Amino acid sequence: MEYLGSIEKPLVLSGCAYLSWKIVTHIWSFVNLEKEPIRILVTGAAGQIGYALVPMIARGAMLGPDQPVIIHMLDIEPAAEALNGVKMELIDAAFPLLKGVVATTNVVEACKDVNIAVMVGGFPRKEGMERKDVMSKNVSIYKAQASALEQHAAPDCKVLVVANPANTNALILKEFAPSIPPKNITCLTRLDHNRALGQISERLNVHVSDVKNVIIWGNHSSTQYPDVNHATVNTGNGLKPVRELVSDDKWLNTEFITTVQQRGAAIIKARKLSSALSAASSACDHIRDWVLGTPKGTWVSMGVYSDGSYGIQPGVIYSFPVICEKGEWSIVQGLKIDDFSREKMDATAKELIEEKSLAYSCLN
Numbered sequence: 001m002e003y004l005g006s007i008e009k010p011l012v013l014s015g016c017a018y019l020s021w022k023i024v025t026h027i028w029s030f031v032n033l034e035k036e037p038i039r040i041l042v043t044g045a046a047g048q049i050g051y052a053l054v055p056m057i058a059r060g061a062m063l064g065p066d067q068p069v070i071i072h073m074l075d076i077e078p079a080a081e082a083l084n085g086v087k088m089e090l091i092d093a094a095f096p097l098l099k100g101v102v103a104t105t106n107v108v109e110a111c112k113d114v115n116i117a118v119m120v121g122g123f124p125r126k127e128g129m130e131r132k133d134v135m136s137k138n139v140s141i142y143k144a145q146a147s148a149l150e151q152h153a154a155p156d157c158k159v160l161v162v163a164n165p166a167n168t169n170a171l172i173l174k175e176f177a178p179s180i181p182p183k184n185i186t187c188l189t190r191l192d193h194n195r196a197l198g199q200i201s202e203r204l205n206v207h208v209s210d211v212k213n214v215i216i217w218g219n220h221s222s223t224q225y226p227d228v229n230h231a232t233v234n235t236g237n238g239l240k241p242v243r244e245l246v247s248d249d250k251w252l253n254t255e256f257i258t259t260v261q262q263r264g265a266a267i268i269k270a271r272k273l274s275s276a277l278s279a280a281s282s283a284c285d286h287i288r289d290w291v292l293g294t295p296k297g298t299w300v301s302m303g304v305y306s307d308g309s310y311g312i313q314p315g316v317i318y319s320f321p322v323i324c325e326k327g328e329w330s331i332v333q334g335l336k337i338d339d340f341s342r343e344k345m346d347a348t349a350k351e352l353i354e355e356k357s358l359a360y361s362c363l364n
């Protein structure tokens, strides 16, 4: 600056200061720019999963801490008063991200312009029942709600079916909403995936976030196959295969599998109610990863329409390992499948094919 005279120097300095101030305010205006709210439908919102799920969504657990949301809640007429109570509590909790609440028993109003639909509404199974025992009651709900979603939701709406039998309800929804792209219809097996991570973490006494890449194949039922053949643990000294660390194939091939398969029943036995907080939390995980992407090197399990990968015939919603990027899931390809896995993957596929024909017979 030596070459500047006493008049130019203050002018240049104040010019620089002005420019810096402009840059800072410009960046700040971007940082502060509030995103448009996303509309999220929760059906069965007056039920126990709904009651756990809506505050998680309103707190940002599903779409992140800077994403405003408008929650649409649907339930049936007998639950209208309870639903209104949930709405009152959402207002009372003064969630900063919550920009609006629609609480209704009208399916058209509920589906209007929603970007994400979490379908929890239905009848839960009770102690001693299999998930397919609630089939006849629930598939007809999913047939009816398919057309409402197709006609009134946002065109790119992402759908997650939670209510049981989750895979088959999702399939019925897909079949009766032909204009919704099949890739936008999924079902929840993330709870099973998280349960498998939890069991490994307990067994190895490592933190659950250090365990990754378990797989749930197939149906969200007692035939599902929780597979650890590709799972790893971050030991702090690199990634090690779960099989090597557990070093007990007998446990991994028997008790581990049945514990995960039967965990829903164990919760029902203990609580006399089905899993609600873990189901709600896993539903948030499912949508968050789908919309915002899976972390690099990590896959998750999602029930998606089979494209024939791993020899699973198209025509069923089957849980696969997926990675998500830019709002799209894709099935992880090329994993080696041994004979033990093959048999279990086929058994759960067979159950889904049977469930499909049972579902259709319930609808006729």
Ligand SMILES: NC(=O)C1=CN([C@@H]2O[C@H](COP(=O)(O)OP(=O)(O)OC[C@H]3O[C@@H](n4cnc5c(N)ncnc54)[C@H](O)[C@@H]3O)[C@@H](O)[C@H]2O)C=CC1
Residues within 6 Å of the ligand: 043, 044, 045, 046, 047, 048, 049, 050, 074, 075, 076, 079, 120, 121, 122, 123, 124, 125, 141, 161, 162, 163, 164, 165, 166, 188, 189, 191, 192, 220, 274, 275, 276, 279
């Ligand atoms: N995929 C998964 O990982 C899990 C699935 N589930 C399933 O989720 C479903 C919900 O479970 P909970 O919340 O415990 O049951 P819940 O009985 O407490 O709540 C279900 C709600 O759905 C409502 N509902 C019934 N018919 C409806 C309709 N046509 N439209 C809108 N709402 C309707 C009910 O009035 C009730 O408020 C069950 O089918 C259960 O088996 C439960 C846990 C995990």
Ligand SMILES: O=C([O-])CC(=O)C(=O)O
Residues within 6 Å of the ligand: 124, 125, 131, 164, 191, 263, 264, 265, 267, 268, 274, 275
């Ligand atoms: O077992 C049930 O009926 C509820 C459920 O789907 C689960 O907890 O996984």
